[in-house]
Amino acid sequence: MKNIRLLLVDDEINFVKTLVKRMEKRGLFPDQAASGEECLAILEKKPMDVVVLDVKMPGMDGIEVLPHIKEKYPKTEVLFLTGHASPQDGVDGIKAGGFDYLTKPIEFEQLITKINQAYDKIRLMEEKEKEAEFRAGMEQQMIAAERLASLGTLAGTDTPKGGF
Amino acid sequence: MNKNKRLKNPYYQSLIRKMALIVIIVSFTPLVMASCLILDYFHSSYHEKVYAHLGELVQKHQQNIDGFLTERLSNIRFLANSYDFEELSDESFLQNKLTVLQQDYGTVFEDLGVVNEKGLQVAYAGPFKLEKAEYSKADWFKKAMNSRYFISDVFMGLRGQPHFIVSVKSKWQGEWWILRATINFLEFNSLVENLRIGKTGFAFILNREKEFQTKLLIGSISDKKHYMDHFFEAAKVGNKGIHIVEKKDEFGNMKIYVGAFLKNNEWLLVCQQNTTDAFFDLNRVRKIGAVIFLLGGLGIISTAYLMSRRMVNRIATADKEKEMMNQQVIETGKLATIGELAAGIAHEINNPVAIMVEEAGWIEDLLEEEEFKEGENLNEFKRALKQIHTQGGRCKEITFKLLSFARKTDSRAEDVQVNDLIEEVVALSAQRARYGKVLINENLEKDLPFINISQSEMQQVFLNLINNACDAMEKKGGTIEIKTQLAGDYVEVEIADNGPGIAKANLARIFDPFFTTKPVGKGTGLGLSICYGIINKIGGKIDVRSVLDVGTTFRILLPLKKEKAQHTL
Structure with missing residues (x-):
């Protein structure tokens, strides 16, 4: 299993606990929070790759928490869970910048898949970033090499002349 | 009858009485007052007229007789003097x-x-x-x-x-x-005899000794002394004009006596007439008046009673309708509350179900461990857990449908495939139908054109009709046949059941608001009227055919979009 930094946020503690147990069995070791506030507090200390966020919670609800996460940790992907059977909450979540949404009761495997997809997305982004960095570096090197080459050319043409 | 039963209520009874009484009093008071006034005036003026007439007559005769006597006297005097x-x-x-x-x-x-x-x-x-x-x-x-x-x-x-x-x-x-x-x-007698008035009026002359001075009609005079005294007394007082007295004779008949003195107050000319005769016209008018009054009074009383009865009946009907409406409004409110509650429960139920499913998943996970692999009932466990999982999914499906229906109240028209809508609704009511031993058959024409309607409203219509059909067949069960087909410019949807049917008397009223045959607390009477409103709004038609004990068929015609219709044709 990939080493995903995962945070589960839901006011239904029993639900989270069971999820954690099942995930641990699959080699995922998620952190847990029982409210939006707690979620943000945890994020302060430990940045996460994926946050699974319940939409309806007492206090700050999922939709409210999302902008805070996106603001401070733009790389973190948020996956919404909704007990509400209406797609509206989920759609709102995605519009606000969530990765996707799932309705409770969830298919566990589907959740895992989604988490992986989110993580993959992050990885992809990271890779892209790295690639871009690499490319930028390469470009820099290319420019430098070019310069040297042109300098070399210059020197090369001079040398035969000078040879004469 | 229901109507009469309603009116037996003491409240309405007293209302009828009060209204009738007021009408009677209001109409009788002026009638009685005017009648009395007119009668009184008429009475006195007629009396005056009769008295004046009699007086004049008597006076004329008095002068006549006096003249006769003095003339005779002067004849003789002339002879004696000559x-x-x-x-x-x-x-x-x-x-x-x-x-x-x-x-x-x-x-x-x-x-x-x-x-x-x-x-x-x-x-x-x-x-x-x-x-x-x-x-x-x-x-x-x-x-x-x-x-x-x-x-x-x-x-x-x-x-x-x-x-x-x-x-x-x-x-x-x-x-x-x-x-x-x-x-x-x-x-001489003929002078007095000529004085005949009406049927009973005649005249005679009395002297001071109360002896008759003229011939009398046989048996027509009575104890004269009694009355004559009055005239003589009147004469003593010095009243020398005409004296009119009204008195009863010994037979109890009222009589008018008109007296005038003759011959230096020695003789008294008396003219007597029965009042019944003298006032015959007055009495006749009185009788007619009394008959008119009585008939009019009867008319007023019966009209007052009937009218107030009818009005109170209206009031009673209105009261009952109002009561029913109130009850139905309350009922509607109650059902709406229950619906809301159900939606709320549907929300909340997902969380515990999610936990249950996850716990089951966790057990499933644990069963993967080596120690359980050998377990005798491993397969049974797995099957049970799978079942929990499946049923959890079903819960989700049910609440999802329920809520999607509860939530969809927007009346924005969209392009909708009717068949999809019907399938959704059928799925929603499938559970209920199964419990009611009702089978829902769909016979949907494929590739129907899209229709521009509000999805939620249309769903409501179908749900209502299916629910009604289920209610109707609650006791025996039955089949609901749902058919869609293209019919000209319309998409035709038929929802037919083979339930008990609708009585003819009710058939005309089923689309009326608040009309329901369901027991109190079961129906609001609004369902079909709302359906009617929805279908009407989009320019469609809804009608019903029903045969008792055979079944009821609702037919809905939904208009195609004009331009789209041309496309498909």
Whole structure:
């Protein structure tokens, strides 16, 4: 299993606990929070790759928490869970910048898949970033090499002349 | 009847009574007042008229009789003054004078006589043989000797026939003598007899001794003294005009007596008439009036009663409708609340279900461990957990559908595939139908064109119709046939059940708001009327066919979008 930094946020503690147990069995070791506030507090200390966020919670609800996460940790992907059977909450979540949404009761495997997809997305982004960095570096090197080459050319043409 | 039962309610009874009473009082008061006033005026004016008429009549006759008497007297006086005792004592001369008088005045003068101071009739001319008659003891003679002119009361006298005497006293050679004439009683009587009024009115003359001075109609006079006293008393007071008295006679009949004095208050002319006769017209008018009043009164009372009854009946109906409506509004509110509650529960149920499913998943995970692999019932465990998982999914599906229906209240029209809508609704009511042993068959034409309608509203219509069909077949179960097809410019949806059908009387009212045949608390009576409203709004049609014990078919025609319709054609 990939080493995903995962945070589960839901006011239904029993639900989270069971999820954690099942995930641990699959080699995922998620952190847990029982409210939006707690979620943000945890994020302060430990940045996460994926946050699974319940939409309806007492206090700050999922939709409210999302902008805070996106603001401070733009790389973190948020996956919404909704007990509400209406797609509206989920759609709102995605519009606000969530990765996707799932309705409770969830298919566990589907959740895992989604988490992986989110993580993959992050990885992809990271890779892209790295690639871009690499490319930028390469470009820099290319420019430098070019310069040297042109300098070399210059020197090369001079040398035969000078040879004469 | 239901209507009457409703009206038996004491509240409505008292309402009817009150209304009827008010109407009766209001209409009777002016009627009675006006009637009394008119009657009173009419009564008094008619009395006045009758009195005046009678008075005038009597007065005329009084003058007539008085005139007659004075005329006769002056005839005799003329004779007495013109000729002296000697001349008149000659019987042939006297006979001659009588003839002359009789020629002039007819048979009024019966005879003539000359009486000397001693009461001996010196000369006589007339039909009776009264020569040398002795009058010295006669009442009239004594009175005649006391005054110059005299008119006697009626008496029988020597001849044995009623008559009266007119006499004039004169002096001749120091001795008094009297010229007397007998006035024919019948002639005189005719003066009074002529005075006949109506059927019962007649006249007579009384003297001071209350003796009749005229002939009477047989049996038509009663105890005269009693009444006459009044007139004489009135005369004493000095009232010399006409006196009118109304009194009962011994038979209990009211009579009017009109009296006038004659002959220097010696005679009394009395004219009497039964009041019933005198006031015959008045009484007739009164009777007619009373009949009209009675009939009118009856009319008013019955109208008042019937009208207030009818009005109260209306009020009662309105009250009942209002009550029903109130109840239905409450019912609707209650159902809406229940619906909301159900939606709320559907929300919350997902969380515990999610936990259950996850716990089951966790057990499933644990079963993967080595120690359980050998377990005897491993497969059973797995099957049970799978079942929990599946049922959890079903819970989710149910709540999802329920909520999606509850939430969809927007009436924005979209392009919708009717078949999809129907399938959704059928899925929603499938559970209920199964419990009610109702089978739902779909027979949907494929590739129907899209229709521009509000999805949620349309769903409501279908759900309503399916629910109604399920309700109708609750007892026995049955089949609901849902059919869609293209029919001209419309998409036709038929929802048919084979339930008990709708009674003909109710069929016309099923789309009326608040009309329901379901027991109180079950239906609001709004379902079909809302359906009707929705279908009507989009320009569609909804109608119903029903046969008792065979089933009911609702047919909905949904118009195609104009331009789209052309596309598909």
